[in-house]
Amino acid sequence: MPSKKAPNPIDVHVGSRVRLRRMMLGMSQEKLGEGLGITFQQIQKYEKGTNRIGASRLQHIATLLKVPVAFFFEDAPGTPEESHGIGENPQTTYVVDFLSSTDGLALNKAFVRIEDPKVRKKIVELVKAVAGEDD
Known part of the structure; x- marks a missing residue:
C-alpha cells in the first residue's frame, strides 16, 4: 500500500505565511476563500501545505492580503541564505509560529497599542518573570 507523501517544506512555509498574514488582517479563511472563489477548506489545505498554491493564485492571494508575493517566501527553507550557511534562524521560526497563533497575534496587537515605552x-x-526567565 503506498504511503502518503509528506508536503514539500516550501509549500508548508508559504502556507504558514498565508495564514500569518490572513490572521494579521483579522480575515477568516471563509472571507479569503470568497475573494478567491474557493472554499475555506481549500484555504485550510493551502495553509497546511497539503495543497500547492499555483503562481496565479498566489498572486491573487498576495493582492487580497496586501503584500508582495515575496512575503510568502521570506525565511523559506532552502533559500540562498540557507545554502550559504546562514540557515533559517530558529528565533525567526519561533516568532512566526507565535504570531501565527491566536494568542500570539492578540498579544502582539495589544502590546503595540501601548504608547508608553516604560x-x-x-x-x-x-512576562519574563511569569515565564521564570532571569536576565
Missing part, C-alpha cells in the same frame, strides 16, 4: 518595558519584565 509600560511596555514593565510588561516584558512581567
Whole structure:
C-alpha cells in the first residue's frame, strides 16, 4: 500500500505565511476563500501545505492580503541564505509560529497599542518573570 507523501517544506512555509498574514488582517479563511472563489477548506489545505498554491493564485492571494508575493517566501527553507550557511534562524521560526497563533497575534496587537515605552518595558519584565526567565 503506498504511503502518503509528506508536503514539500516550501509549500508548508508559504502556507504558514498565508495564514500569518490572513490572521494579521483579522480575515477568516471563509472571507479569503470568497475573494478567491474557493472554499475555506481549500484555504485550510493551502495553509497546511497539503495543497500547492499555483503562481496565479498566489498572486491573487498576495493582492487580497496586501503584500508582495515575496512575503510568502521570506525565511523559506532552502533559500540562498540557507545554502550559504546562514540557515533559517530558529528565533525567526519561533516568532512566526507565535504570531501565527491566536494568542500570539492578540498579544502582539495589544502590546503595540501601548504608547508608553516604560509600560511596555514593565510588561516584558512581567512576562519574563511569569515565564521564570532571569536576565
